[in-house]
Amino acid sequence: MRAKATKERTSLPDQEFTALLVVDVQYDFLPGGALGVPDGDQILAPLSRLLSSNVFPLIVATQDWHPPNHVSFASNHRDKQPMDRIMLYGHEQTLWPDHCIQGTHGAKLHPGPDWTKVAAIIRKALDPTTDSYSAIRNNWNPRGVRPPTGLAGYLKNRRIERIFVCGLALDFCVKWTAEDAIDEGFEVTVIWDLCRAIDSSASEYVRHDLAERGVEVVTLADLFEAVK
Ligand SMILES: [Zn+2]
Numbered sequence: 001m002r003a004k005a006t007k008e009r010t011s012l013p014d015q016e017f018t019a020l021l022v023v024d025v026q027y028d029f030l031p032g033g034a035l036g037v038p039d040g041d042q043i044l045a046p047l048s049r050l051l052s053s054n055v056f057p058l059i060v061a062t063q064d065w066h067p068p069n070h071v072s073f074a075s076n077h078r079d080k081q082p083m084d085r086i087m088l089y090g091h092e093q094t095l096w097p098d099h100c101i102q103g104t105h106g107a108k109l110h111p112g113p114d115w116t117k118v119a120a121i122i123r124k125a126l127d128p129t130t131d132s133y134s135a136i137r138n139n140w141n142p143r144g145v146r147p148p149t150g151l152a153g154y155l156k157n158r159r160i161e162r163i164f165v166c167g168l169a170l171d172f173c174v175k176w177t178a179e180d181a182i183d184e185g186f187e188v189t190v191i192w193d194l195c196r197a198i199d200s201s202a203s204e205y206v207r208h209d210l211a212e213r214g215v216e217v218v219t220l221a222d223l224f225e226a227v228k
Pocket of ligand 1: 065066072099100125
């Protein structure tokens, strides 16, 4: 199904209340990185085009930002390998290779896209006990709740009603962010070709799940066409 971005929805003045959220475009999530997303580098050039356009008056980026003793690292669990799954606080948790450790090269935003216009960078998963796929809420903590990152409050304070999401990885941080943003009452659109998945077979179920939750999907071409 071709994604729809109608002229009415994306033209002015709606743009005033619209933000772009760029998820985790960090060295470690790019090919060659500690948790490289296949073909993740292919989003860099089109993302640069989008960031240097004036389509979005507010742009927010996220950074996965773990301490070395983070619970999501397989290396912090006895006899576990990256990609193993465990039950953590009553929910399934994938264990990852060490990645995006605070202050390291791998945690840096890739310098290809021009980040100059980004108003805020939200760092997530700083708590060693709790992962955070979503930019809106952390995964479950030891008390079984998902603490907010504060981003929803920031966006609401900026009177944002609609969010476009793109970045890495589609099947984890982008998907969770989009779904949480829906739960927070935002209209949410994923820019499909500005995302790549860790699991290349994930596209189909992610598209299905997003549609079921009311998340719209567009291409970058749709978006540029709609705001022309
Ligand atoms: Zn992480």
